[in-house]
Amino acid sequence: MKRRAVLTVIWLVGFLLSIALAELYLHRRDADGLRILLPEDRLPVMQPVFLFFGGYLGGILGFWFLRPFKSAKSDEAERFRFFLALVCTLIFVLTFVFFVAYVHLFGPEEGGVRAHVGTGVTICGWMSFVVAPVNLYYFGMKAGRKATT
Amino acid sequence: MNRPTTLARRANLKLVLMSGVLTLGACAPAEYVTIPFEYLSMAAGNEGVRDVVVLRPGDEQRAVSDALFLAVQTLEHGIVKPEVAAGAMLPTGEVLETGFVKLSPEIIEQHNKASATAKLPPDRLYRLSYRVEYSIGDRRIDLRVWPHLQQRGSGGEWRDDTPDYSGRFFTDRLRGEIERSLKQARGQR
Numbered sequence: 001m002k003r004r005a006v007l008t009v010i011w012l013v014g015f016l017l018s019i020a021l022a023e024l025y026l027h028r029r030d031a032d033g034l035r036i037l038l039p040e041d042r043l044p045v046m047q048p049v050f051l052f053f054g055g056y057l058g059g060i061l062g063f064w065f066l067r068p069f070k071s072a073k074s075d076e077a078e079r080f081r082f083f084l085a086l087v088c089t090l091i092f093v094l095t096f097v098f099f100v101a102y103v104h105l106f107g108p109e110e111g112g113v114r115a116h117v118g119t120g121v122t123i124c125g126w127m128s129f130v131v132a133p134v135n136l137y138y139f140g141m142k143a144g145r146k147a148t149t
Numbered sequence: 150m151n152r153p154t155t156l157a158r159r160a161n162l163k164l165v166l167m168s169g170v171l172t173l174g175a176c177a178p179a180e181y182v183t184i185p186f187e188y189l190s191m192a193a194g195n196e197g198v199r200d201v202v203v204l205r206p207g208d209e210q211r212a213v214s215d216a217l218f219l220a221v222q223t224l225e226h227g228i229v230k231p232e233v234a235a236g237a238m239l240p241t242g243e244v245l246e247t248g249f250v251k252l253s254p255e256i257i258e259q260h261n262k263a264s265a266t267a268k269l270p271p272d273r274l275y276r277l278s279y280r281v282e283y284s285i286g287d288r289r290i291d292l293r294v295w296p297h298l299q300q301r302g303s304g305g306e307w308r309d310d311t312p313d314y315s316g317r318f319f320t321d322r323l324r325g326e327i328e329r330s331l332k333q334a335r336g337q338r
Contacts, residue, residue, distance in 0.1 A: 025302075025304060029272065030303045030304075032303070033272060034272055034273060034274060034302065034303040035272050035273050035302040035303070036302050036303050036304040036305070037302040037304055037305045038273060038300065038301065038302045038305055038308065040308055040310055041302065041305045041306075041308075103304045108302075108303035108304030109303075109304065110301070110304075110305075110306070110307075111304075111305065111306040112304045113304040113305060114305070114306060
């Protein structure tokens with residue numbers, strides 16, 4: 001239970017951090033005193049963030065109520081699954097957050113924010129074959145008698 | 150109770166749609182400009198007055214086309230539509246479209262000083278293009294100008310939905326350049 005909660009929190013924090021970083025572009029000024037994004041840019045920038053996390057968070061939160069997969073046979077297997085899911089999730093979420101934060105870190109350019117968020121979605125989309133099955137299986141696994149999940 | 154007729158409802162809908170389009174401000178409404186001119190023979194006795202545009206009879210279109218081309222270039226735009234071969238005249242009665250040029254903060258400041266109501270916030274980037282249609286009448290050059298302003302943040306993409314701006318200000322810049330070019334050309338023709 002606790003392990004699942006840790007993974008869920010990582011996903012939710014990644015989601016909220018991405019939204020906060022995207023929102024910050026609307027309030028920050030660059031070195032020349034110019035707005036980085038205009039209020040009209042909010043929806044086009046937020047949309048891919050919501051769509052991206054929506055698919056994963058929908059599955060994860062859904063599996064809190066529905067667990068279709070059998071539990072691990074041993075604690076060791078369970079621990080390994082958790083380790084795998086944790087590492088994959090951290091790499092995945094941090095990669096996405098990095099691309100959302102790109103313009104904060106390296107400065108603005110024309111169309112930069114949307115382009116980098118788009119790049120994050122694409123690259124994490126390529127990485128999803130690593131993270132999606134692991135996470136979905138981990139979250140969808142029934143709690144075993146000995147397992148500490 | 151009087152119920153609105155279908156026509157009235159359609160008119161209302163049109164008004165709502167039109168106000169929506171105007172609010173978006175993709176292209177300012179057309180500004181009409183007239184530049185009067187005299188023919189060379191008529192102005193012969195008036196050589197001292199340099200403030201009159203003087204054209205040679207039969208040479209009006211060439212002169213206006215060259216002046217328009219030069220004015221657009223002076224403002225750092227280029228004609229992008231229609232494609233015109235080098236040395237060819239710009240067609241009359243056809244909408245010409247220029248490329249976009251970034252506006253400096255100084256121009257935005259001038260705009261805000263010149264316009265009493267429409268102010269452009271200085272905390273963003275702007276670029277401008279023109280659509281221009283010209284025709285030559287009896288001792289007058291008629292221009293229809295649609296200035297097209299776009300804005301963006303430093304990390305965003307160009308957008309049409311700008312705050313209200315003075316199309317007259319940007320039209321007057323173009324008009325000023327055209328007149329200057331026409332007057333400069335006077336001595337060279």
